[in-house]
Amino acid sequence: MSSERTEVQVRPGVESDLDALTDIYNHYVRETPITFDTAVFSPEERRPWLLSHPEDGPHRLMVAEERDSEGTSQRTxxxxxxxxxxxxRPKAAYATSVEVTIYLAPDAGGRGVGTLLYKALFEALAGEDLHRAYAGIAQPNEASVRLHERFGFRYVGTYREVGRKFGRYWDVAWYEKEL
Structure with a gap:
């Protein structure tokens, strides 16, 4: 057994993260109804998405990375x-509302990574001119519901059978949080 210790750090996403972020997202495209995208993306196709989340402003991208914490140097x-x-939504009157989401590597669930990510995201958004955050959760997804409720989101309604993927229809439960 290795004595090497790891820690999780959260930071703003950067362009060099694009390949890894695309791989994580594509897992959900291929394997789950969590996203309603049905075709995988290349990193180049995902670049506009990444660039739409700068290090400041209301639209952010926070990344959790596992780092080796042995010794004095740290490597990702x-x-x-x-x-x-x-x-x-794209209309101007919605500018003070954001939709938030989390995607984890398939083996990263249950380790508190989602909690660290949302904590960092909401801290980063605290100084922005925002009024509400919304989250759509494809059902069933109890882990996501628990995470959002832990962060103060409250259930506001369900779009029934709103998306079709894998040959069936899926509900999306909507949650909101005051910012």
């Missing part, structure tokens, strides 16, 4: 997941 081992705040 891998990206465990990411959280974003994105425009809720």
């Amino acid at each position: 081992q891998r990206i465990l997941g990411y959280a974003t705040s994105s425009p809720h």
Whole structure:
């Protein structure tokens, strides 16, 4: 057994993260109804998405990475997941609302990574001119519901059978949080 210790750090996402972030997202495209995208993306196709989340402003990208914490130097081992705040809707009156989401590497769940990501995201958004955050959770997804409720989101309603993927229809439960 290795004595090497690791820690998780959260930081703003950067362009060099694009390949790893695309790999994480594509897992959910291929394997789950969590996203309603049905075709995988190349990193180049995902670049506009990444660039739409600068290090400041209301639309952020926070990345959790696992780092080797032995000794004095730290090197990134891998990206465990990411959280974003994105425009809720494109019309100007929605500018003070964001939609938030988290995607974790398939083996990173249950380790508190989602909690670290949302904590960092909401701290980063605290000084922004924002009023509400919204999250759409494809059902069933109890882990995501628990995470959002832990951060003060409250259930506001369900779009029934709103998306079709893998030959069936899926509900999306919507949650909101005051910012």
